[in-house]
Amino acid sequence: MISIRRSNERGGANFxxxxxxxxxxFGNYYDERHMGFSALRVINDDRVTPGAGFATHGHRDMEIISYVLDGEIAHKDSERNVATLPPGEFQLMSAGSGIRHSEFNPSDTKPLHFLQIWIQPNVYGEAPGYQQKDFGRNKGLTLAVSPDGAEGSLVIKQDARVYQLLLDAHSQAELPASTKRHYYVHVIKGELLVDGELVTPGDGAKLTRIDHLALQAQAKAVQALVFDLP
Incomplete structure (x- = not known):
């Protein structure tokens, strides 16, 4: 079964x-029909003006993924991690027993565009952790996040996997699936057929009770994220 969450139906905030x-x-936006999907709790599509950002704030017991689309993130946290994330970079911060961090756009001229993703963990109160990696620009599905670090992926405290999907126009990719799991596809660029349904930038597709996931780019190249969830 597939259900599409259209881009123009999303909530939001503009400060x-x-x-x-x-x-x-999330925040002041509340819709009881859209509280998350399986362990996936947040996908925020954030655009930050030059020189601005999120002041130091705290989290606990949440797996927080940032995926940079344009611009850079300057990151600092209470575990003494200081890093810059360029476009294409994945960051996974395991909040665990508690972590404080800040995220800023260090550029004076260029906006920052990134996805902020929260996945609920399956263990609680553990030590915070930080990981960061660029998985390149290989076409097809590239495993970026997994519970066991398979294929050099970042390690998450949940039985979940996140794939980077890059497709040329009119190309396709396939992912073996299980009827016992949940799948979510978030499109960033291009138009994608997801099991026969057209999904466009900002849209998300929820899939359940499937045993195969077919992903086909249309007339333009596609960039997307694919979530395999418990």
Whole structure:
């Protein structure tokens, strides 16, 4: 079964320095029909003006993924991690027993565009952790996040996998699936047929009770994320 969450149906917030679109309920946006999907709790599509950002704030017991689309993120946290994330970079911060961090757009001229993703962990109260990696630009599905670090992926505290999907126009990819799991596809660029349904930028597709996932780019190249969830 497939259900499409259209881009223009998302909630959001605009603070001037931040323009954010929320796939699921977040902050002041609340919709009981969209509280998350399986362990996937947040997909925020964030655009940050030059020189602005999120001041130091805290999290606990959440797996937080940032995926940079344009611009850079300057990251600092209470575990003494200091890093810059360029376009294409994945960051996975395991909040665990508690972590404080800040995220800023260090550029004076260029906006920052990134996805902020929260996945609920399956263990709680553990030590915080930080990982960061660029998985390149290989076409097809590239495993970026997994519970066991398979294929050099970042290690998450949940039985979940996140794939980077890059397709040329009119090309396709396939992912073996299980009827016992949940799948979510978030399109960033291009138009994608997901099991026969057209999904466009900002859209998300929820899939359940499937044993095969077919992904086919249309007339333009596609960039997307694919989630395999418990």
């Amino acid at each position: 001037g320095w931040l323009d954010s679109k929320h796939t699921f309920s």
